[in-house]
Amino acid sequence: MDIKNINPEQIEAEQLYKELGLSDEEYKLIKEKMNRHPNYTETSIFSVMWSEHCSYKSSKPLLRKFPTKGEHVLQGPGEGAGVVDIGDNQAVVFKIESHNSPSAVEPFEGSATGVGGIVRDVFSMGAKPIAAMNSLRFGNLTSERTGWLFAEAIRGIASYGNVIGVPTVGGEVQFDESYKENPLVNAMVVGLVNHDDVQKGIAAGVGNTVIYAGGSTGRDGIHGATFSSDVVEGDKDNTSAVAIGDPHIGKKLIDACLEVIHSEALVGIQDMGAAGLTSSASEMASKAGTGIEMNLDLVPQREDNMDAYEIMLSESQERMLLVVKKGQEQEILDVFKKHDVEAVAIGEVIEEQLFRIKQHGQVWAEIPVDALTEDAPVYNLPTREAAYFKEFKAMENSVPAVENHQEMLRKLLQQPTIASKEWAYKQFDTEAQSNTIAGPGADAAIVRIEGTDKAIAITTDCNSRYIYLDPEVGGKIAVAEAARNIVSSGAKPLAITDGLNYGNPTNPEVYWQMEKSIDGISEACLALGTPVISGNVSMYNQSEGEAIMPTPIIGMVGLLETTNDLTPNHFQQADDAIYLIGETSAEFGGSELQNILEGSYSGKAPVINLEVEAKRQKQLLEAIGQGLVESAHDLSEGGLGVALAESVFNEKGLGAKVELTGDPTTALFSESQSRFIVTVKNENKARFEQLVDQATQIGVVTDNEKLTVNVEDQQIIDEHVEQINKLWKEAIPNLLKSEA
Incomplete structure (x- = not known):
């Protein structure tokens, strides 16, 4: 499209703004703010900045509910990522984002x-x-397309992370038909910074210079933000909206920027992410209360004859925008040159609070900065309780009929959501930088803080089935389970980042799912002392008219004050006592057992008492700190049976002999919350039992590589560890081979 030949009145007359994702009301509002008809480039700039992906226009009212402050929080939502103090003038910086x-x-x-x-x-x-880290969702691995999506997504994560030298230390993958046409790819990164080196994305200081650094700008990713704010239909060709990355440039850019931050010449720095040059420049100016003028003739371009519209909306990767003190530009440019990264001055900070874009001697956009950012429309969308909710709440908790518990355990271990993800994580470089203490497969990944005895624990988690059944309760569980992963490793939970993935928010029932799950997440964050410091919202995740299950991913970071507290999630030696912490009820709504038996989810989500949850986590952490716990593992999908099996999958030649009471199906496969299994040396049992409430010894670790479970004196499981471990490890590779 030749935008030079589209006059502003034509945009309104032919309703071209609708093709850009703007509504009639939004276009009218733009005209009011501009006090004239916007041209095509200006209309396009508004369309990306007012997209759901950039403005959070539908989610802002709900996001304000999150608790965002805490004693460790140095920077909450509003910058590139959140920042949390870990002592000794050091902080961790982290965030999760979707690329669905x-x-x-x-x-x-x-x-x-x-x-x-x-x-x-x-x-x-x-x-x-x-x-x-990553948190991924795909359809069932019984379809060829899902197998391709899964394999290619893993290959993409590995290809980028391995080249840039950042270890991929863990994550999680779940599979469900809900995600068949719309996979979720949520990526989380954690960084380390000294308090004095924390940067912000601001364009302060009138007359200061705007510098572009990194890869050149092409026509890839144009309107990517708008594309990510709409339903992706399978019959549309959206490939032009997908940007192409280059990890080799990305690695150089990391090194250059980490050197640049130590320069007194640097005023502000921000990534060119969604909406590219448009969002980074306008957001930096808005935060500083200034304006920016840019000359696009100076922008490095890898394609010929790019116009202002294309340059401003491109989402080409590996690009950063910097504001540098006037007269000190060369110092910054020299750093980038040293690292073989292209960097050029493309504009300046101006006093007028305007976003002014020039090319070929002509002004292509002149927009009030706050009109793009602070004044973007905010919608309080209608909400309606999902039709199924009352029906599910009225259902009685019943125990599914399981005739052969040993066979059912085998089936559960082969469910892709539960099965080993080694096929995926063996493609990742988990040891880059040489500080990974516990990588993929642990309840939480553990990374040493170099030069200290401290370490951080990292996890991602969310059971979307519970959130579908009861969004508020499911939201609480998502935070609590992430915290249990952190605590099981011996670390104290600090804060969370959230990746909120939902269907079309204009559907009142979808918006209700989002509202209620955010209520639950907020309540759990307050109860467990884990404020929300950053995050991302991804909506319109659906195809063929059906929304995905609501999937608010929780990324959590915790702190180990000393690596002596590091606690493995596998049994460690024979004769240790096996304890179950917590109570088990008949709770199968949204469970993996229900999935196997019915192929759908109904009923109540498991009950969670946040006061009990917080108390148990605190007591277990205290016991770990006193050296009383040999291993700890939280109970999640598949219940106690799966957790016991996973605890002996560690090539130590161990097994377990377990004695349970009550109904065998409930005892083994219920997914009741706030539970852990831990092992304790015999000489520490008395002290452990004094410290931890509701801890019941259920068995002993053996050295015979067998898992045996008796319920009411009747043996219902008698398995060789090697055999069930093989089933667990080979389940996903076998499914992928069958689709090859």
Whole structure:
């Protein structure tokens, strides 16, 4: 499209703004703010900045509910990533972001650029990226397309993370038909920074210079933000909206920016993420109360004859925007040159609070800065309780019929959501930087803070089935389970980042799911002392008219004051006592057992008492701190039976002999909350039992490589560890082979 030949009145007359994702009301509002008809470039700039992806126009009223302050929080939401103090003048910087729509179209590039984008968010804060995580959702692995999406997304994550030298230390993958056409690819990165080096994305100081650094600008990713704010239909070609990453440039950019942050010449720095040059420049100016003027003739371009519209909306990767003190530009440019990264001055900070874009001697956009950011429309969308909710709440908790518990345990261990994810994580470089203490497969990944005895624990988690059944309760569980992963490793939970993935928010029932799950997340964060410091919202995740299950991913970071507290999630030696902490009830709504038996989810989500949850986590952490716990593992999908099996999958030649009471199906496969299994040396049992309430010894670790479970003196499981471990490890590779 030749925008030079589209006059502003034509945009309104032919309603071209609708093709850009703007409504009639929004276009009218733009005209009021501009006091004239906007041209095509200006209309396009508004369309990306007012997209759901950039403005959070539908989610802002709900996001304000999150608790965002705490004793450790140095920077909450509003910058590239959140910052949390870990003592000794050090802080961790972290955030999670989705790259769902691009990954549904081009899973390799979509997932790779997802990693690249979140890495830039972290180092733009002045932090060295030290660990990456992911949280992924795909359809059932019985379809050829799902197998391709999964394999390509994993390949994309590995290709980017491995090249830039940031270890991918863990994550989680779940599979459900809900995600068949719309996979979720959420990437999380954690960085380390000294308090004095924390940066912000501001364009302060009239007359200061705007510098562009990194890869050149092409026509890839144009309107990516708008594309990610709409439903992705399978019959549309959206490949042009998917940006292409280059991790080799990305690595150089990390090194250059981490050197630049030590220069007194630097005023502000921000990643060119969604909406590219448009969002970074306008947001930096708005935060500083200034304006920016840019000459696009100076922007490095890798394609010929790019116009202002294309340059401003491109989401080409590996690009940063910096504001530098006037007269000190060369110092910054020299750093980038040293690292073989292109960097050029493209504009300046101006006093007028305007976003002014020039090209070929002509002004192509002149927009009040706050009109793009602070004054973007905010919608309080209608909400309606989901039709199924009352029906599910009225259902009685019943115990499913399981005739052969040993066979059912085997089936559960082979469910892709539960099965080993080694096929995926063996493609990742988990040991880069040489500080990974516990990597993929642990309840939480553990990364040493170099030069200290401290370490951080990192996890991502969310059971979307519970949130579908009861969004508020499910939201609480998502935070509590993430915290249990952190506590099981011996670390104290500090804060969370959230990746909020939902369907179309204009559907009142979807908006209700979001509202209620945010209520639950907020309540759990307050109860567990884990404020929300950053996050991302991804809506319109659906296809063929059906929304995905609501999936607010919780990324959590915790602190180990000393690595002596590091606690493995596998049994460690024979003769240790096995304890179950917590109570078990008949709770199968949203469970993996229900999935196997019925292929759908109904009933009540498991009950959670946040006061009890907080108390148990505190007591277990205290017991770990006193050296009383040999191993700890939280109970989640598949219940106690799966947790016991996972606890002996560690090549130590161990097994377990367990004695349970009550109904065998409930005892083994219920997914009741706030539960752990831990092992304790015999000489520490008395002290442990004094310290931890509701801890019941259920068995002993053996050295015979057998898992045996008796319920009411009747043996219902008698398995060789090697055999069930083989089933668990080979389940996903076998499914992928069958689709090859």
